[in-house]
Amino acid sequence: MPSAFNPFYTLNSANCSLVVDCRGNAPTILHWGSRLTDATSPEMLALLATRQELQACQTEEAPIALSPETAAGFTGSPGVQIHRNGRHWAVYTQIESARSSDNQIIIISLCQGTEIQLTHCLQLDADTNVLTATTEITNRGSSALSVDRCDAPCIPLPMHYNKILGFTGRWANEFQLQSIDRVAGAYVRENRSGRTSHDSFPGVIIHCEHTNENLGAAYGLHLGWSGNHHMRIEEQSTGRAYAQLGELFLPGEMSLEPGESYCSPTLYGASTDNGLSALSGAFHGYIRSSLTDRRVVNKVKPVHFNTWEAVYFDLSFDRLCELADSAAEVGVERFVLDDGWFKNRKSDSAGLGDWFVDETVFPHGLGPLIDYVHDRKMEFGLWVEPEMVNPDSDLYRSHPDWVLNTDPAPLLLSRNQLVLDLTRVEVQTYLFERLDALLSDYAIGYLKWDMNRAIHQPGNQDGRAVSHYQTRALYSLLERIRAAHPTVEIESCSSGGGRADFGILAFTDRIWTSDSNDALDRLGIQKGFSLFFPPELMGAHVGPSCCHATGRVLSMETRAGVAMFGHMGIEVNLLDMDDDQKDTLKTAVVLHKKHRQLLHSGKLMRLDTQRGESGFGVVAIDGSEALFSYAQLDSLLHSVGGRLRFVGLDKHGIYEVNIVWPLEPSSYSKSILDVINGSVISGDALANVGLQLPIMLPTSLLIFHLRRC
Numbered sequence: 001m002p003s004a005f006n007p008f009y010t011l012n013s014a015n016c017s018l019v020v021d022c023r024g025n026a027p028t029i030l031h032w033g034s035r036l037t038d039a040t041s042p043e044m045l046a047l048l049a050t051r052q053e054l055q056a057c058q059t060e061e062a063p064i065a066l067s068p069e070t071a072a073g074f075t076g077s078p079g080v081q082i083h084r085n086g087r088h089w090a091v092y093t094q095i096e097s098a099r100s101s102d103n104q105i106i107i108i109s110l111c112q113g114t115e116i117q118l119t120h121c122l123q124l125d126a127d128t129n130v131l132t133a134t135t136e137i138t139n140r141g142s143s144a145l146s147v148d149r150c151d152a153p154c155i156p157l158p159m160h161y162n163k164i165l166g167f168t169g170r171w172a173n174e175f176q177l178q179s180i181d182r183v184a185g186a187y188v189r190e191n192r193s194g195r196t197s198h199d200s201f202p203g204v205i206i207h208c209e210h211t212n213e214n215l216g217a218a219y220g221l222h223l224g225w226s227g228n229h230h231m232r233i234e235e236q237s238t239g240r241a242y243a244q245l246g247e248l249f250l251p252g253e254m255s256l257e258p259g260e261s262y263c264s265p266t267l268y269g270a271s272t273d274n275g276l277s278a279l280s281g282a283f284h285g286y287i288r289s290s291l292t293d294r295r296v297v298n299k300v301k302p303v304h305f306n307t308w309e310a311v312y313f314d315l316s317f318d319r320l321c322e323l324a325d326s327a328a329e330v331g332v333e334r335f336v337l338d339d340g341w342f343k344n345r346k347s348d349s350a351g352l353g354d355w356f357v358d359e360t361v362f363p364h365g366l367g368p369l370i371d372y373v374h375d376r377k378m379e380f381g382l383w384v385e386p387e388m389v390n391p392d393s394d395l396y397r398s399h400p401d402w403v404l405n406t407d408p409a410p411l412l413l414s415r416n417q418l419v420l421d422l423t424r425v426e427v428q429t430y431l432f433e434r435l436d437a438l439l440s441d442y443a444i445g446y447l448k449w450d451m452n453r454a455i456h457q458p459g460n461q462d463g464r465a466v467s468h469y470q471t472r473a474l475y476s477l478l479e480r481i482r483a484a485h486p487t488v489e490i491e492s493c494s495s496g497g498g499r500a501d502f503g504i505l506a507f508t509d510r511i512w513t514s515d516s517n518d519a520l521d522r523l524g525i526q527k528g529f530s531l532f533f534p535p536e537l538m539g540a541h542v543g544p545s546c547c548h549a550t551g552r553v554l555s556m557e558t559r560a561g562v563a564m565f566g567h568m569g570i571e572v573n574l575l576d577m578d579d580d581q582k583d584t585l586k587t588a589v590v591l592h593k594k595h596r597q598l599l600h601s602g603k604l605m606r607l608d609t610q611r612g613e614s615g616f617g618v619v620a621i622d623g624s625e626a627l628f629s630y631a632q633l634d635s636l637l638h639s640v641g642g643r644l645r646f647v648g649l650d651k652h653g654i655y656e657v658n659i660v661w662p663l664e665p666s667s668y669s670k671s672i673l674d675v676i677n678g679s680v681i682s683g684d685a686l687a688n689v690g691l692q693l694p695i696m697l698p699t700s701l702l703i704f705h706l707r708r709c
């Protein structure tokens with residue numbers, strides 16, 4: 001009988017190839033990286049991979065399979081961990097069938113001993129070259145199957161990818177990069193916070209020694225999941241290394257009845273030979289073409305005004321109307337009413353769960369304010385935090401049993417709130433009914449969907465861990481809301497950037513990157529964010545001159561110059577702002593609007609700058625135009641400024657260069673500022689020779705516009 005599968009499967013995209021080896025008992029990645037020519041056959045790759053082990057070692061190493069198997073001799077971390085009451089744990093599969101079509105390979109394997117089926121699905125996006133991969137496990141036996149782990153497909157790492165660029169962070173300082181050497185043993189990140197988290201963003205870059213923003217090889221990997229996760233980059237004593245990302249289950253959480261399946265979250269991967277900006281370009285392209293909801297893909301991103309840092313809980317109808325007047329005056333296009341609008345909500349200690357308009361502030365409901373905002377040609381947006389409840393709320397008083405808990409441990413409050421058990425049907429029904437009523441009663445175009453605490457006690461009333469199901473229940477609630485109100489856009493916020501991942505992007509349209517509006521900190525936060533997410537998804541607001549998160553005072557030019565490179569917004573009390581500042585802000589909004597089409601569709605190019613500097617730009621896909629930002633963070637090291645090399649331009653093109661921000665940059669003596677505007681320079685010279693920067697004060701920045709003549 002002919003075999004139901006081939007020894008090798010190859011997928012090719014514009015710049016990448018993926019070769020999967022099905023000759024052994026379990027499928028393995030033989031090559032993932034630069035596109036192979038027609039001259040290369042999988043057999044050649046297999047030949048080149050022939051290894052020899054030292055004496056006394058395993059003569060033939062167990063493969064780093066898509067789901068590596070202990071019973072096949074793999075001594076690293078197995079991809080699937082299961083058992084049936086403590087037995088039938090040793091997974092050893094045989095490939096049953098495989099098929100490939102349309103840039104996709106699906107391989108089905110069966111394990112007789114444990115009676116499970118594994119389905120690996122790998123796809124290579126033809127244009128963006130992004131790899132997507134999942135592992136599905138199905139219980140083919142007749143008893144319940146405990147699943148302790150089922151990771152997304154395991155990625156073998158080339159020997160010379162010896163650096164790890166990982167993420168750390170905290171509230172108000174998310175997406176901090178941490179660079180370490182790959183060493184023997186494992187780099188392990190585990191997140192049990194019940195949300196994507198501020199500190200363990202589920203993404204990592206593994207790269208060569210000298211890879212930088214614009215040169216060198218790297219893999220980028222990201223798990224699209226908004227709950228608990230784990231990541232492991234391990235180098236074994238054999239010298240082989242692999243990356244494994246998957247969901248992290250709590251004890252007993254995942255059990256499959258006969259015939260039931262569990263599918264891992266999707267692993268997203270990009271491979272580059274041309275540096276980290278190109279790696280980000282692949283992810284950005286994929287988000288634009290495959291994850292961004294079609295209904296907003298071509299919609300201009302409106303400039304926001306958000307009431308939070310402007311007035312916090314101090315809401316009054318008159319004050320909000322005055323703010324709406326000022327917002328419209330500075331060019332705002334969407335007015336977002338943040339926390340504090342609902343019943344009993346005078347501070348963060350009460351009211352969550354009572355999603356009824358506070359009649360003491362809005363005696364006639366939200367209608368008059370929404371009309372006022374609409375009359376000023378702005379959309380109206382509203383803040384909600386549906387997953388949470390304050391003990392001091394009508395909802396909790398009526399349904400104290402609706403919260404997640406780990407009884408008999410005392411309930412843990414965080415920001416004075418508890419977490420609703422979304423896996424309960426009555427909770428879903430209540431939340432959907434309340435949100436649906438608000439969105440039906442009022443012309444609300446936008447929801448800022450917040451989640452302001454970690455889920456420390458993810459147990460249900462039956463005493464079972466339900467973290468996985470809580471995340472799934474959140475997704476289905478969001479899906480239901482979207483289906484019922486398809487024109488409403490939703491922002492994913494979790495005390496800033498605590499829920500930013502590709503999983504939540506299936507249901508949301510913007511990410512609130514951080515609660516820090518400190519422009520200097522933002523440069524670092526936004527850089528980390530930009531490794532995986534494009535600028536148009538990045539909520540970036542102009543905050544108060546004295547930043548509320550850090551106490552640092554920064555000029556309007558710097559604050560606005562940083563915010564304009566994302567989905568721009570304003571979150572400052574405009575009623576306190578003097579006319580000069582307001583004029584500057586207004587000009588910045590005009591500039592952002594002028595260039596937002598470029599900013600929200602171009603290639604993001606980060607520059608390899610020195611300590612104390614930040615530099616990046618966005619170049620039009622066809623190279624016709626670019627906007628670059630250069631910021632001087634600290635005092636100058638030398639008595640002369642640095643050089644700015646503009647990357648990503650058309651080297652043969654001639655560009656007109658202008659400084660467009662700040663409007664009147666000044667210097668005390670002759671400098672580039674006096675001669676650059678209107679000059680025409682080749683892309684080649686701008687990239688290879690670069691521009692001599694003027695002396696700049698610490699915490700100031702310049703924005704350059706380049707247009708190909």
Ligand code: GLA
Nearest residue numbers: 308338339493494495496515
């Ligand atoms: C979180 C958000 C803020 C704001 C507050 C309101 O901290 O990140 O932007 O909405 O909640 O309570």
